[in-house]
Each structure stands twice: as structure tokens, then as C-alpha cells.
Amino acid sequence: MQHCFSTGWRLLAILAVALPAFATESTTDTVRKKNLIRQNIPEEVRTEKVEIEVVSEDEFPDEAKNLPTLIDKVRTEMLASENPYVLLPHRPNYFLPLTWQARPSNDELERALNQYADEDVPLEDGYDHLEAIVQLSLKYIIAEDVLGNFSRIELGYTNRSFWQVYNSDISRPFRESNHEPELMVSWMLKDKIVDYVRLSLNHQSNGQTSTLSRSWNRIIAETAFIVGSGVISPKVWWRIPEGKEADPEDPKDNDNPDMDDYLGYGELHYVKLMQKHQFSIMVRNNLDFSENRGAVELGYSFPLTKKIKGYAQYFNGYGESLIDYDRYQERFGIGIKLTDWF
Template structure:
């Protein structure tokens, strides 16, 4: 898509699994109220308590998704197809081993936009794949994905059996790799999400609709859709789960296109454990489509190990 799309900042409503059952927020950073007996031990409740305690500190940037650095990841079959045809076949060969990292943060813009509920945030996530060991090609960054969001989140306390439906929401999000020409990838989505939690177990279910873009008028039209078939690979639904026995954190992401007879889904598994202060050892495994935008239509299997700074998805 064009640079205009790369700069698009999505306004909308979002539900995120970074919060659950927090005390109603005020126009100033709130304080945490007492936790009911049936909420003690909740992973998301613990996260909310930590974030509320730091909300009034202007020098603190709150994590959104996991912030991690994997200095070593391995893929047996890296995708060579996105390379520019102008490059010689042996000019830029991908290493099987590369580094991967993610930076993700959010900060509040307004609290209680609708009575005592509805809290507006801005969030940004950067995910990068770095051919750091590829000295022959000057260690380039193979791909970087940018994902800005505006978030409007609503507290909720519905129950389903022993689980609490902590939040409901809708959202709009933009994602782009910030590149031009044949390597440009981007899309915009509207989605709804629900999160449930019970003690050390939490999960969220998200479904989305892609905002349509016009077709390209010619092959390199910068204003046309760069990836019209992306929904066939990244689907329309995603399930994320977190389990935290003791100090361990296990997470799982499942994604699939329920309308396609092709097996084009994805699974991502991760594990982390604290080793020093906020630093956690972190391992990640991905298998499927859509690990990165440049590889959205190529199957990827990758395993990596490194460190993370926070423990939620």
C-alpha cells in the first residue's frame, strides 16, 4: 500500500487481554480497590494492580504486548520469494538463523468517557526480524512491522461458569511493513474481542473484518491493495490463552480462516520464567501463515529463545 496507508493511525474501540476487572478508572490515574475472594490469584488481576500502581508515574511507559528479544531463532525454510526481482539470485540469501524482537507499549489518553467506564489509550507495537548473522549481506533487517492503535476499553464483570468475562470491546487497527513497491504490505481491520479469566488461566477470542481497499490500476500502483488475499491466510478469528502456574507463564495463539477449506492457520506457543528482576527467559515457537506481513502467504516454522520484560501475551 502507499506511504499514506503506512501512516494511517486507526481510531476505534479495542479490547485487549492486558487488563481484567480493574477498578473503574477516573479522569486521573485510579487506585486499586480490594480484590474479591473469587478474583484472588487471577493473572490479569495481578497485571491490572501493577499497571494501576504505575499509572501516576510520568516516567513509566506501560507495556502492552510482550516486549522480548530473541537473539537466536531458527527457520528451516526461510521465505526467499519476497526478494526484489532486480536483485541477483545470490546477492541476498537469507540465513536460517536470525534475531527477532518486539517492542510494545501503551499510554492513557482519557478515562471514563462514558460515565464510569470507557478508557481511551494509544498503543504501538513494533516487530522486527534481523539477519544479524548474515555478514555476507551486511546484516540487514529483513522485515519490520508497525502496528499503531487507539484503544477504547470497557470494564465488564459477566460470568460464564467459573470464568469472569472481564472486558468487552471493538477495535480498529492498522498494520504495515512501511515498505514501497512490490514489497509493500499493509491492512486495516475492525474487530471485536472478549476476554475471560479464572485464576491462573485467561483467554481471549477476537474476530475481525478487513476494511476493503481499491484494486490496483496497474502492477505497481502505490494506492492499490498490496495484499488482496491476506484474509485467506490470516483468517478472521484468533484465540489467545495464557496459563500461569507459579512463576511460569505459558501462552498459546491459534488463528484460522473458518471460511477456507485450506489449512492456512497458525499456532504460536511461548514459555517464560523470571531469572533476574523483571527479566524473564523466553522461548517461542511459531508454525503457520502470517508470522510477518512479508511472509503472510508463505508457511513459516520458527523456534527461538531469548529474554522478555513482561509476561502476558
């Protein structure tokens, strides 16, 4: 036994001496190879400057000169349109790890739980007031200048998810996710009544089935006016007819025929640029004064780092998510914003 221990210690001693030598030799070889590679790369390749053409400021409306970040965004998107590997931000991208909703509802959860049960099944745990929200919004420029100068055909996708991340009692589920693909045609205008026009074919769905399914299809017309250091953008839509009946067991029926009663036929956006800060407001109303319903959303972003902004958001009204389109909600959230409107 003593002989075995003695032999073992000798092996460890040999390894302790040999391994650093091997490691040093390997590191030295690696550095030598990297230096050799650098020497074989021509200097002009490593320091090459690429000349690019950008749209002159003269091509933009005069009012746009008050919004340098908007000009930078348009220029960047025009350069990116030449690269088939680039996906661009569409709407703002943000993550709100802390949001508080005033009125969480378990109606759909209970309905789904009892849909195929012979007897009512009691819901032991439901949704919390506290949850996280994440929005991911991207677009791809399919073609440019095919319908006149500064025209575009784009494909966009927006996902907005509500995550019960702090609700361990029900396994922290994604309570609701809204998917919104759209095909868009847009024009940037100069010396016209409006500065921007966009038409889109839009589908919005929560990707669910049966009683949890919510979806609608729209044709949307949107314009934008530059006013001082801000942009006003009215948007109107026409819902593509589906049918007036709402049978959750029939996938051909309308999931939510009364969506217009709560979300109306359009909304108004205003975005104000204040140096590196940005304030936004969205107002929506069904314009039915006998049963008036609407919504307002306020947003404020401010710089944290060179790329990331802090973000605070407040919502009050109907239609915050598809599953809650007919339910009044109030929410406040804080988090970070990766990309802004401009």
C-alpha cells in the same frame, strides 16, 4: 640534550607530588559539598512516604483473585494513568537472539533487485535460517472512566522486527519490520458474561513500498474470560475495504487483497499462569476447509532474575510476518522477556 632530559625529569617529579595533593583536595571538597547538601535537605523530604489509593479487590471479578499478577498490572496501570510521563507495556516485550526458521525465502529480495533492471540480476547471497527477533510494544492511557467505570481510551504501538544479525554476507540487515499502531477503547466488567471487552482501530504495515509493501487496516473486537488461573481471549476483526486490485506500482491499490485467505478473520489466545511461569498459545484459522490455512504459536516464560524472564517460542503456519503472510513457516526461538501478558 642532557640538560633537557634533566629538566624534564624534575618537572615529572614535581607533578608526581603535586597532583595527588590536588586530587585529594578536590575529592575532599566534593564529599564536603555533598554532606552539606544532605544536611540542608529536611529529613521528611528524604524519607517521605506517599499514600496512594488502589482499586479494591472487591472491584475485580471473583475469578481474578486467582491471578494476582493480573490485579497488580491493572492497579499499576490505573496509577500510571495519572502520570503524563509514563508509557506502559502493551503486548509482551521480548528479545530472541537465537531463532531458527525452516524456510527462509528470497522471493521479495530477488523481485526488488530485478524490478528496474534490464536483465535478470542473480542473487549471490540470500537470507539465513538463523536470525533474531525483537518485539517492542507500548501503550499510553489517554483517558479513563469517560465511557463508564473502568473504561479506557488508549493509544498503542507494537513493533516486531526480524534481524539477520548473523548474516555478514549481506551486511546483517533487518529483513522485515512490522509496525502496528492502534487506537483502543476498553472496559473491565464484573458479574457479566465476559470479564473484559476491547474495540480497536488497527493499522499494520511493514513500512515498505512497491513490491515489498504489505499492509491492512482492521476494526478488532476482543473479549477475555478468566478461567481458573488462566485467561481465554477470543479476537475477531473486520478488514476495512481497500480495493480488489493489487498493482505494486499503484500506491492506491491493495497491497495484499488475499490476506484474509491466510490470516482469516480472528484468533484465539490462552494464557496460563503457573506461579512465576507463564504459558501462552495462539491459534488462528481461515475456516476455509477447501483451502485451509492457519497458524499456532506457543510461548513459555520462566524467571531468570527479579525483572527478566527466559522465553522460548515456537511458531508454525502462515502470517508470522507481513512479508511472509502467504508463505508457510516454522520457527523456534529462545531469548529473554522483559514484560509478560500479566
